[in-house]
Amino acid sequence: MTTATAPTEKKVNPNAPSEETVLEVQHYTDRLFRFRLTRPQSFRFRSGEFIMIGLPKENGKPLLRAYSVASPNWDDTLEFYSIKVPDGPLTSRLQKIQTGDKVLLGKKPVGTLVHDALTPGKRLYCFSTGTGFAPFASVIRDPETYEKFDEVIVTHTCREVAELQYSTQIVEAFLGDPDIGELGQGKLKLYQTTTREDFPTMGRATDLITSGKLFEDLGVPKINAETDRAMICGSIDFTKDMKDLLEAHGLKEGANSEPADFVIERAFVG
Numbered sequence: 001m002t003t004a005t006a007p008t009e010k011k012v013n014p015n016a017p018s019e020e021t022v023l024e025v026q027h028y029t030d031r032l033f034r035f036r037l038t039r040p041q042s043f044r045f046r047s048g049e050f051i052m053i054g055l056p057k058e059n060g061k062p063l064l065r066a067y068s069v070a071s072p073n074w075d076d077t078l079e080f081y082s083i084k085v086p087d088g089p090l091t092s093r094l095q096k097i098q099t100g101d102k103v104l105l106g107k108k109p110v111g112t113l114v115h116d117a118l119t120p121g122k123r124l125y126c127f128s129t130g131t132g133f134a135p136f137a138s139v140i141r142d143p144e145t146y147e148k149f150d151e152v153i154v155t156h157t158c159r160e161v162a163e164l165q166y167s168t169q170i171v172e173a174f175l176g177d178p179d180i181g182e183l184g185q186g187k188l189k190l191y192q193t194t195t196r197e198d199f200p201t202m203g204r205a206t207d208l209i210t211s212g213k214l215f216e217d218l219g220v221p222k223i224n225a226e227t228d229r230a231m232i233c234g235s236i237d238f239t240k241d242m243k244d245l246l247e248a249h250g251l252k253e254g255a256n257s258e259p260a261d262f263v264i265e266r267a268f269v270g
């Protein structure tokens with residue numbers, strides 16, 4: 001038996017990343033920057049998900065890494081928030097991108113920091129450290145978040161004050177936006193802390209929860225499984241400690257297949 005194939009036809013891999021154009025780059029510190037890419041019309045994602053991002057081949061295979069989409073799903077363009085690692089295989093090159101350059105974008109967004117993985121609640125906590133704030137930049141600008149929760153509290157902990165710039169910028173721009181800001185006004189609270197440089201609120205989120213200071217500062221009752229839901233994204237140690245802490249407060253970990261009280265993004269590498 002023979003199968004007829006056109007010999008000149010080139011096979012197209014439907015899962016191959018697309019080449020997107022860099023629209024904007026902003027550097028915050030020598031370790032942090034954000035960039036914006038064109039968004040293919042066919043690219044759909046749920047706020048909070050991540051996607052593979054990379055650079056076209058120099059010599060050899062293209063290198064791709066998981067990045068949370070930082071822009072909300074209604075945005076025409078895609079934003080990413082990244083660390084710069086001087087000898088990092090991808091970020092050492094990615095940090096040099098400029099407007100007009102090409103970046104590879106995967107086709108299949110996935111992730112657990114999504115509403116579908118949480119059962120209904122009154123208050124949503126988004127706990128983050130460092131670039132772990134990125135998925136929450138998406139979640140807190142999604143109207144669905146405010147349909148599902150009465151109050152949204154985002155915590156962002158970094159070593160130094162300059163590393164808090166991105167979360168400040170995102171939340172201020174969102175709340176001041178004449179079209180969508182109203183969604184978050186009176187509902188969204190950003191709770192920033194530093195651990196190694198003076199700032200009005202200092203300390204690890206875990207310690208501030210244990211001492212009760214976080215709740216006093218925010219004027220909310222202690223975390224409880226009846227009303228509170230949570231998403232966690234940050235360093236491996238932070239994620240582990242936050243998980244233990246939430247479980248100690250009676251919350252159960254959920255997943256896309258089995259929604260529950262809190263979710264963790266394990267694909268995150270800060």
Ligand code: A2P
Pocket residue numbers: 129130157158159194195196204205206207235237238239241242270
């Ligand atoms: P600390 O300075 O006390 O280590 P990193 O830059 O190492 O990824 O850390 C980002 C932020 O997360 C830092 O402020 C760091 O605090 C904090 N952090 C690191 N590990 C934990 C943890 N296990 N629990 C809570 N916060 C943590």
